[in-house]
Amino acid sequence: MTTDYLTVEDLSRVFPGSRGQAPLVVFEHIHFGIGQGEFVCIVGHSGCGKSTILNVLAGLDKPSSGVVVMDGREVSGPSLDRGVVFQGHALLPWLSVTKNIEFAVKSRWPDWAAAKVHKHCRQFIDLVGLTGSEHKKPFELSGGMKQRVGIARAFSIQPKMLLLDEPFGALDALTRGVIQDELLKICAATGQTVFMITHDVDEALLLSDKIILMTNGPRARIAEIVVNTLPHSRTRHDIHKDPQYYRIRNHLVDFLVTRSRELSHIAATDIEQRYPPEVRPGEEIDETISMRQQAARPPVLYAI
């Protein structure tokens, strides 16, 4: 775990109960790591604290206990090192597309000359395919275009890590597919480290290297971490042709439908929490080998 770029250790978040009610433990004993250049998705039902975890990683929320360490430094507040794409795009509605991105770029490099800022913004507007809409205000854009601006804004500050809070949740399926492809392309080109919340199993399979599965809240925990064994060259059009695709997909759907609930009633051991079991659905042989190799870590394995 020491090689991970970002490490989350024993994170928990408790909301104080209002008017004599018991405090609400959203999640506790969360441990995981993200390697440099890795794309990690977190999947779980509403109320398992996914957004809270992301907010803690962003530095917008403080954990009740535990630490987040990125690149050797503890995360203690928001930082330009971590770009956030918000669920509701969060564009400033009185600024045009260019101005919204310029606002971010000027915050990142206050000393840059106007021409340099402009050129830099152009590059990212082109990257997300918004050329021609630079001077439009957010209300003139469709939902998909707004989200592209949000992505361009987050990428433009060239953060060490990108945090995406269900960025495509509000988009129609067609637009979502197009932007997913673009995100995949951009991440592959830049080697961006990404942490993303999603409800969409197919989206997680297409984009991620690793999928963190959360049990149902309250007192949510990491049930397991699914390694996405699909080849990196996957695209939206051919991903479903890989036989492995359905094995992983079924595993994820099965988890969301039944096991996320069942597991929420079962307390995990300390060691399970510290080292959430890594599973590779459809690759039982690999798992046996890894189990022998890591005898000190007794993971609970679920395989199809």
Add this chain to the structure above:
Amino acid sequence: MIKSLNLRAFMVSILLTAILLLGWSLVTQPGGSASSKVSPEYAAMMGGNSANKSGLPTPAEFWHTVRDQLSDPFYDHGPNDKGIGIQLGYSLARVLAGFVLAALLAIPLGFLLGMSPVMQRAFNPFIQLLKPISPLAWMPLALYTIKDASASAIFVIFICSLWPMLINTAYGVGSVRQEWLNVARTLEVPALRKVFLVILPAAAPTILVGMRISMGIAWLVIVAAEMLVGGTGIGYFVWNEWNNLSLTNVIFAVLMIGAVGMLLDMLFGWMSRLVAYKD
């Protein structure tokens, strides 16, 4: 459709104007039924030759006055005889001075209250207590402490413009969307830059609503304030013409007050559109 809607509304407006003018002519017609309601003594007091009239000018007489007044609005024949333009100018200057002073205090203070829940709660009792006080109730205290009638009128305008601007600024600043503030936080935007580039534009429409209400109230109050302090201004003009028993001039002044108030409101409406944003 919109064009025809506007056209139809315009026709009705014309009709209403015609009805009003007709009613006015009937009431003020020489020998009309209205004269019987007025006692001969009162009629005599209102002007010797109008014994058979209501005492109000006919539309034609009124029109002559309007034309005379507006053809030379800036004449100055001593303290009791100044053109309507000069009088309105005095009033506008006082309103502007009081309003600007109020804005200079209310907007920064509103930012403080909107950004700090502690300050909001600490100031709230004072605002709730002071807000419902009629601005004219401050007049004796103002006259006693400032010892200058004109400055006291400005103070009264200041105090009545303060509250809507203060409350709206605090509300607008306090209800800036958390997600916009989060954007600023994740971009590590310095405090002043955040205030001017995120909070101010986000709250500007609400702040302008407060300024518009304040200006409306200030224009209502200045007339009453000038009736009290005297000397110059449109309020004084109305009172002076009443003392001169010139109802024509009183009506003329009343309409001018309405017209200027309407223009001021339009000005703020235009400014609101400048800072408005669609989400």
